[in-house]
Amino acid sequence: MMMNSYPIQKILVPLDLSQSSLNALETAVSLAKKNRAILQIVNVNEPVLGRMEDYLLSSSKTTADVLNALTAAIEHAHGIKPELIEKDGHVVESIINAAVFEQTDLIVIGTHGASGFRENYIGSNAYNVIKHSNCPVLTIPPTKKFYSFKKVLFPVRPVTGALARYDVVSRFLSAYASLEVLGVSNSRMDNDAGVLDKIVEEIKGLLEADKVNAKASWGQGNSVSDDIFQFIQTNYPDLIVLTSVIDAISKSNFIGPHTQKLINCSKVPVLNIKKIGVPAFA
Helix, strand or coil, rough: CCCCCCCCCCEEEEEECCHHHHHHHHHHHHHHHHHEEEEEEEEEEEECCCCCCCHHHHHHHHHHHHHHHHHHHHHHHHHCCCCEEEEEHHHHHHHHHHHHCCCCCEEEECCCCCCCCCCCCCHHHHHHHHHHCCEEEEEECCCCCCCCCEEEEECCCCCCCCCCCHHHHCCCCCEEEEEEEECCCCCHHCCCHHHHHHHHCCCCHHHHHHCEEEEEEECCCCCCCHHHHHHHHHCCCCCEEECCCCCCCCCCCCCCHHHHHHHCCCCEEEECCCCCCCCCCC
């Protein structure tokens, strides 16, 4: 099966100077270099009425100075001059509208912003960006920095075209990376090794061109998310790919239960690829 390569020409990074968002920025810089993409940093000032106005005005000036210093440091170290987008308004709506206006190909966002870290729960802003975005979203946890992806987990259900979004995934992989294709299904009748082999065969030419080694295996036949977590705990991937196939959904602004559990609990980056649709805030 032939697929056009998904272009990553513009990468948008929401930045609130939290550790998670700074990790996301470093990952985005690496991806921008790899794909020769434009890097855009969006900082949203969410207005608060009342006595805090003078403080927030002073704080926003300080943030602007830090952002300008960061963009200068990135240009000096990496030869990339990020574009700085500053907005006032609701955080999620501002990010989504910026992505639509800029025709963003990828959003890279920290899982937890300045409001803090809560175990096994992704931040509400990151969650809603995934929910409403019409482009792929890469979430970066606060616990570690990620610069490249050499071992990628791609869970699939046993359906034709399950790996169709490899066109997106290929933009993240290093040469000689490994792609772990994990078959997940609650039906034991599906657990035929030949089914997964046929799914991988559909993109064989692309894998060879990218020098990527693919390996297919089945989960234990428990719940989809439990099978994926069990695989993660024994194989230690550095990127997890989630598509709408996992939850068998067609609604563009809906995150299924398996995807939600995985993005909440994952300690490594998750690439969320939904069907292209019109975002709610456009």
